[in-house]
Amino acid sequence: MIKSELIDRLAEANPHLYHRDVERVVNTILDGVTDALARGDRVELRGFGAFSVRQRPARTGRNPRTGESVSVKEKHVPFFKTGKELRERVDGSRDTVKELS
CATH class of the missing domain: 1.10.287 (Helix Hairpins)
Structure with missing residues (x-):
C-alpha cells in the first residue's frame, strides 16, 4: 500500500x-x-511498533566494480521494530490463509 x-x-x-x-x-x-x-x-505507536534511529559507524567498503577500497562515512539510519500486536496479527493472518486453502 x-x-x-x-x-x-x-x-x-x-x-x-x-x-x-x-x-x-x-x-x-x-x-x-x-x-x-x-x-x-524515538517514536512508539503501541501495538504497531517503534521507530528509532540507529548509528552505523564509519567503515572501509569496497567498490564492487573495481575492487578498490573506499572509505564509507558514519551515518544514521531509520529503524523500525514491530510491536507484539502487529507481529501476532500478521502471523495469525498466515494461519487463516492456510486454513482457507
Missing part, C-alpha cells in the same frame, strides 16, 4: 471527512514521525 491508497481508504471509511482533511492528517502524522527521527527521538 502506498500513501495515496492509505489516504483513499481512510477517506472511504470516514465519509463525513473531506478527502483533503484526511490527506492533511496523514501528512501531519508522517511529518511528525519524520521530524522526531531527525531530532534523534
